[in-house]
Amino acid sequence: MKLTTDYIAASTNRFPTVADITSDSIVFFGSFTLVCIWKADDDGGITETLSGHEGIITCIRSLSPTSFDKQIEMFTSGHVLKTMQFARAVVLAGHDDWVKSLTFGSSSTNVLVLASGSQDGTIRLWNFEKYQKEARNGAAGSSLSDALLDAFEESLGDFTDAEEGGRQVSLKRHFLSIKSAAESSVYSITFDALLIGHEAGITSVTWQPKYDQSSTPALLSTSTDSSVILWSPSSVITNSGDASASIWINRQRFGDVGGQRLGGFVGGVWKKDGEEVMAWGWSGGWRRWKLVNKADDAWEEIGATGGHSGHVKDLDWSPNGAYLISAGLDQTVRVHGPITSPNRPATWHELSRPQVHGYDCLGVTFLEDLKFASISDEKVTRIFEAPQRFVSLVEVLKVWHFEQGMFRGIGQPQQVSLLSDCRIKRLKV
Numbered sequence: 001m002k003l004t005t006d007y008i009a010a011s012t013n014r015f016p017t018v019a020d021i022t023s024d025s026i027v028f029f030g031s032f033t034l035v036c037i038w039k040a041d042d043d044g045g046i047t048e049t050l051s052g053h054e055g056i057i058t059c060i061r062s063l064s065p066t067s068f069d070k071q072i073e074m075f076t077s078g079h080v081l082k083t084m085q086f087a088r089a090v091v092l093a094g095h096d097d098w099v100k101s102l103t104f105g106s107s108s109t110n111v112l113v114l115a116s117g118s119q120d121g122t123i124r125l126w127n128f129e130k131y132q133k134e135a136r137n138g139a140a141g142s143s144l145s146d147a148l149l150d151a152f153e154e155s156l157g158d159f160t161d162a163e164e165g166g167r168q169v170s171l172k173r174h175f176l177s178i179k180s181a182a183e184s185s186v187y188s189i190t191f192d193a194l195l196i197g198h199e200a201g202i203t204s205v206t207w208q209p210k211y212d213q214s215s216t217p218a219l220l221s222t223s224t225d226s227s228v229i230l231w232s233p234s235s236v237i238t239n240s241g242d243a244s245a246s247i248w249i250n251r252q253r254f255g256d257v258g259g260q261r262l263g264g265f266v267g268g269v270w271k272k273d274g275e276e277v278m279a280w281g282w283s284g285g286w287r288r289w290k291l292v293n294k295a296d297d298a299w300e301e302i303g304a305t306g307g308h309s310g311h312v313k314d315l316d317w318s319p320n321g322a323y324l325i326s327a328g329l330d331q332t333v334r335v336h337g338p339i340t341s342p343n344r345p346a347t348w349h350e351l352s353r354p355q356v357h358g359y360d361c362l363g364v365t366f367l368e369d370l371k372f373a374s375i376s377d378e379k380v381t382r383i384f385e386a387p388q389r390f391v392s393l394v395e396v397l398k399v400w401h402f403e404q405g406m407f408r409g410i411g412q413p414q415q416v417s418l419l420s421d422c423r424i425k426r427l428k429v
Helices: 136-154 388-396
Strands: 019-021 028-033 034-039 046-050 057-059 099-106 112-116 120-131 174-179 186-197 202-207 221-224 229-234 247-256 265-271 276-281 287-292 300-302 311-319 324-328 332-341 346-357 359-366 370-378 378-384 413-422
Touching: 019 265, 028 057, 046 388, 112 202, 120 202, 186 247, 221 265, 229 265, 229 276, 229 413, 247 276, 247 287, 247 300, 324 359, 332 359, 346 388
Parallel strands: 202 265, 311 359
Antiparallel strands: 019 028, 028 034, 034 046, 099 112, 112 120, 120 186, 174 186, 202 221, 221 229, 229 247, 265 276, 276 287, 287 300, 311 324, 324 332, 332 346, 359 370, 370 378, 378 413
């Protein structure tokens, strides 16, 4: 008998650099000690896992994952890096807390831009331009201007002591000298913009892939406030009629409204030349948003992949064999089933998360098609009946069609019976 893999459910580790995406829309992400491969263009979810690490994977770039086992493993050809000596060249001050993410991109005028995201909830943009020596008369004026700016900033006091903290703005120009055997170049670094919109710390910032030199740059940011924001420059017409100036604005906002839910988002990536945005959360699940109308900049959320963020301890098939249920050490119980689409083979997805517990879930079993019992580390058995919403979902997705009499009386969401007198011994697993 030949066995094939139809469904893999896995969560993403809680690191902002633990996932990467190729130009072919193939996502690689770390799930505990495994590298998962997800073809995002297909609805089939995870197709393969790669093993080899003994510690939790923390970073993946071009199929070169690193982990807590202090090893770098290459699944393609590898290179040995020579030991190099580095010296501090420039310090860009301004953030009031940890800098969590850095990424380089280019503006519409092909200027190199560094975006920095911080735990203080702000994003700063810095322009890197090749420094051109000015005329002697202009040089004196430039030196005078820099000196005046330095004196002005010193008069404001220490940024860290100010009430606004990381929202202070520094106008100082920095210089970076790069020397090589062929030539030496000097670059000027200037502060460009301060992006404020997140209500909690920034976890990652990523530039949109540029598929056209004339395209407007866009920046993706994720935060622990459970939101994903797309930032873009917008033209501003000055009093003189000059429309070349621009300011960065909050173009789109995705996710949840109302505070830090389950740790928010850990990281995000762009897909398909910026026409899709993907982000993963603290619990390891992915969410996706797709651009459906470019003219109106309209987006909608579509399906993604996910799974338990802890070891799976038990699973059971429903009596009708249409779907299965699993219990894990991430303190959740999840229902999985195949979804049928027109002219496409059935693909498995997570259908429901009927139990989010405060203790590790150790066992689960179906009593009926719409009723299951679960046990957890608190040594209490709980019985759950499916709400009408779950029944409707299963039928709409064509997972299973229930007879009318099977769910008569089921209508209240999350009806739970607690058998407080039904104690069980602690399971040894």
